[in-house]
Each structure stands twice: as structure tokens, then as C-alpha cells.
Amino acid sequence: MSFDERKKSRVTLLDVARHANVSRATASLVLRKSPLVGSETRSRVEQAMRDLGYVYNIGAARLRVERSQIIGAIVPNLTNPFFAELLSGIEEVIGETGKVVILANSGDKVERQAMLLQRMREHGVDGVILCPAARTPPALSEEIADWGMPVVQVLRHISFDMDYVGADYAAGMRQAVDYLASLGHEKIAFAAHGPVQSAYQERVDGFRDAMLSKALDPGILIQFPTQLGEIAGATHLLFEQETRPTAVICFNHLVALGLSAGLHDCGLTIGRDLSLIGFDDVADEEAIRPKLTSVSTGPVTIGEMSARLLLERIANPDLPPRRVVNDTALHIRQSCGRPA
Amino acid sequence: MSFDERKKSRVTLLDVARHANVSRATASLVLRKSPLVGSETRSRVEQAMRDLGYVYNIGAARLRVERSQIIGAIVPNLTNPFFAELLSGIEEVIGETGKVVILANSGDKVERQAMLLQRMREHGVDGVILCPAARTPPALSEEIADWGMPVVQVLRHISFDMDYVGADYAAGMRQAVDYLASLGHEKIAFAAHGPVQSAYQERVDGFRDAMLSKALDPGILIQFPTQLGEIAGATHLLFEQETRPTAVICFNHLVALGLSAGLHDCGLTIGRDLSLIGFDDVADEEAIRPKLTSVSTGPVTIGEMSARLLLERIANPDLPPRRVVNDTALHIRQSCGRPA
């Protein structure tokens, strides 16, 4: 029994079966907790597994069964804490089901994203949670449909033929604009940044619509640099507009962090000289002073919801495509006041 | 040829071979870019792959070859941007080699970490980059050695029988203490946080040694709450010590962010009323004002180095264990001044 075993190669189910004096098939049934095996046999096999230090080989199993227990997640930028929180939600929910998450960073590059999707197909992932890179052609959704690969779009969308989970950015903008308007602001700027994609567009459109519905001019739209480190230095852009804004709504938490620092550098007091509203409400915004009034989109929750949606999609591929939009909430803190 | 194919099942290498009028073996050689196949045959097979939309099945291949092309990464806390940057470095290097990263969050729990390691073994990962959870028993390293699984410890270590990549925390502490001492500070506090683990210990010890070598009292060691949101509110702890510090060195960027906010809330001016030094120099520290003087440990670089070390270890399992320690650098900005 213990002669030629444990040479150095992996312990296989056949080894376990032999050690327990049953067939490979029976050992396999024990593994899968089938009610078919007798309790005496079951415990004998389980003991054998423990004795030999057996490790289940998912890869081998997957060859027969059409389930790899692997989920892919593709995000445009890993170092952005917003996506880190998103991933944390995804990993949490996927991990609970015993599956595993393959992580990949597209760097917001369409070709790189294509390569990553290909790589994930080769690994036989059961599905992918994708935050599509900017400028992803909508045709990608048809390609993915052809592949028969379950995919949930998260935060951004390229087509509503695929599931989508995001936040109600337009509603968030309305909350921000309404609040500033209620304080008496009329000259409100939108501080944008990053490449154009659906979430960008929805925020910009949401801002414009909200402004128009208050009969305000939505014309002050300023593009800030992509890198956090450069945003503060570009703060002066705010004061080079035709009409000087009394309040600023930020595209996301990076812009909020950057402008908060930049305004301080200009010797301005946030909330008195200029009102500032953040977006996304990521944890590290908590460290800004004065405390930042901010629209929260709940990245962790969105991650969790996208994971759940993907699991449902995998279980039931014929469901019609769904669209889940998380509510936003305005957290009023200290960065806004009446216009000077 | 195109009769019974594409039923709905996956296109296999055998399909490709038939379509190109060669054997499965030849098709496999083409796949692996073997120089053995004639160029005419090669292009015929490649054309067939394109025609049929063939997707390589790594899972099947791995059954024969002992390589899954999957690397595991286990970190204690995904939402901490420090670990997000680390992961970004890991993913970058691993991704370049065509491999893929499985991500997992131990939540700093030893049992959860054990479960994740087990899951990764079942997935047949080629190796794991592990930031060990606090209180991980050193015996884990023997267990891992028994498994024959290549593992690199990152940031924290439980045993030097396994490879380790980290930063020279003690040197970083020395840089911080020396700098503050050169400004005339004598009452320097260390603001700690989080559970005790090797990196914690090295920082605390480094602080103590650096203080002693300057003939200063290293006794002011304060433990702050784990959650970023609660640190600011605990700032008062700084002023409840027997001797009131004139400068504070932070355990990591979270403490720095929290105290920076908390000191502001107390009406104190950083750099004038109290000097503050951060640790880790994560990107979001850039948004703090006054700009934070900080010791950088370079998480992205550490991630990259750990990935490279793991790849080398996989290629050559018999190498003696190595220890790679990244240099730290003190970035002098605006958060320190002479003691009041």
C-alpha cells in the first residue's frame, strides 16, 4: 500500500480509491458528496484522502464538467482606489461561492482589453465582469455574445444587450446641482477628467440637464489632467473661464482630492471662497479637510451586485439582459457654503 | 467538412486538425510554434484555426504539462490603496509573461488564509505571492514546503525559509527620526495601527533603535484605530501622553491621512504646531495639504519585484531562499518644521 506511493507526484483520486479499497468512481462520488455511497464506505474514503493528503484537481474535473469555477474581472486602472473597492466587493461575493477571481488591468486600452478577454477565454472562465475600456466599440458585445461567454458590464456600458450594473450618475448630478442651487449658487462648474466613456457622458449629461432644469448655464465644463498629481497644479483652470464659478462639482474622487489640495495652494478656503462637491465618496476622501460634501456611488456595493448578477447569468444564460442601477446619495458635510 | 461541426460545442484541436487535413499532433505542434512543422502545413493549420474560431484550452493542456499559468496573490485588505498598488505591480509583471493572477483577500484572518491557500492548490496555481495574515504561525512555511508550492512572502514574513520581498522599514524609520532630530525635535511619537505582524514589528523596532541612537526617548508609542474613518477622531490620544510630542511619525499612509485630518480638526497647523511624517507614500497622500513629508516604500515596485522573484523560483525551485529588501526614501515636503 505505502510502498511505491508518494514518489513525489501528486496524489490522485485513483490513489485514494486504491488506498480505501474502492473504485475511482466511488471515490469521485464521495468527493462530490453524492448520497449514493454508503456511510461506511464514505468515511473510509474520506480517511484515505486525509491519510494521503489528497488535493482536489479542479483543472482535471473541469475538462469533463463545463465549469472552471473561475471568474474574470477586468478594470481600467487598478491603482485607483475606486476600482480597488469595486474589486473588493466582487471578490467577496465570488469567493463566498467557492469560486475564484482572475484579476486583470486593461489600462483603459482597447487592444489590451481584447487580449485579456482572449486570455480569459483560454482559461475557460465561467464569466467575466468587465468595466469596458474607453472607446470600446459596441460591436464587442456581439463578439462576446458569439463566444457564448457570460459577461456583466460594470460602471460603464457599451451595449444594453449585455447585463449592466452601475450607479444613477444623472440622479447624483441632480442631487449635487439642486443642493448647490438651494444654497444660492448659479455659476457652477463641472470638473471633468479622464477619457470619454458612458459613465463620463452620463455625468456630463446629468450635470447639463440638472443645470438646465434649474434654468442655470451648464457651460462651465473643464477638463483636468488624468494623473492625480497634476490636478492640483491645474486648479487655475477654474479661474480662467469666462464666468468665474462659485461652486465646482467634481467628476470623481480623484478630481475632488486634487482640487481640494489645489485650492488650498491658491490660498482659498473651501466652503467659503468656493464650494466643492465630490463624487464617488471613496474611503480616502474622509481625510480631506474641510470634510467633503460628496455624492456616493457605492463601489463596493456595485461590485457585489455585479458579481451576483454574473452568477445568476451563468446559472441562467437565457435570461433577457438586465440593467441594475444603484441609487446615489448626497452626503452633506462642510465643503459647501453660500456664494461669496 | 462543415456538416456536423459547430453544433454548439467548443471547437477542439481535433476539429482544427481535420479541417486542415493533418493530425492532432501536428496541429498541437503548430500551436506551440514548434520548428518541426513545414511552413506550408503551418499556415494551413493557422488558417483552419482562424476559420473555425479555435480557442486554446489551457485547462486541458495543463493536465499533461505541469503548468497552469496561474499565479495566486493573497493580501490582507483589498480596499487599502497600498495593497491595490502592490497588486498593480504584481499583475503587470505576471501579465507580461502571459500568465494570469488569481486574487484573494484574507481579511488578515489566518483561517481564511488557509482556506484560500487550499483553494489555490486545488486550482493548481504555479505559485503564490502571499502577504501573510497577522498571527500566521511560522509553521505554515513548513506546510507550504511540504506541498512543494512556490511561495514568495511580500511585505511581511513569517519565516526566512521562504523567499521574501519587502522594504527596509528600519532604515525608513531612521531616515524619519534623523530628519526630525536634525530639525531639533526630541519628543517624537510613533503612531501605530493595525495588528502586530513582522512589518509592524520592524517599524516599531526601527523607530526605537533610531531614537536610541540619537539618545532620545522612544517611549511615545500610540495605537490608533484600524478604520481610517476613526483615526481622525482619535487624534486627542497624541496629547494625552506623559510628554507631549512635537513630532509624529506615522505607521502608514492611513494613519497619516487620518491624523492630518484630525490635527486640522483640532485647529492645529501641521508643520508649525506639530510635525508629521507619513509612511508608504501612496498616491493619495498627494492630496493632503500641507504636503506631507513621507517615507516611501514603493508598493508598486515591491509588487513587481515579488512577481519576478516568484517567476524565478518557479523556474528554479532548488534555489536557496532569498530576501529582497527595497530601499526607502524620505521625501521632504511641508509637514515638518522646528519644534515650537
Added chain:
DNA sequence: CTCCTTACTTAGATCGATCTAAAATGTTTC
């Protein structure tokens, strides 16, 4: 014309699990 290279090509075993269909065993019924 045979033998030896060189350059390709391939049949069939193999990796470690699952699944199907059938066999073995034990129990009850008539």
C-alpha cells in the same frame, strides 16, 4: 539501386477527474 540523413508527420498513450450504463449486493415479496 541501396542505405543514410534530414525534415516532417502521426498514432496512441497519457494527465485526473466525471459520467453513463451496467453489475453486484442485499431485501422484500409472492
Added chain:
DNA sequence: GAAACATTTTAGATCGATCTAAGTAAGGAG
């Protein structure tokens, strides 16, 4: 005691690649 039935167990095919060892064809040397 045979038939019918329920309960366990199993042999052998299978998933999709790789690998070994052997085969074929063409060209060159003798």
C-alpha cells in the same frame, strides 16, 4: 426459491490537450 426491487459499487469511455516513439518521404552519398 425465484422474481422484483432498492441500494451501492464499478468498468470504461470521455473531456482536450501534450508527448513519446515510430513512421514516411525526399534528397544525397556510395
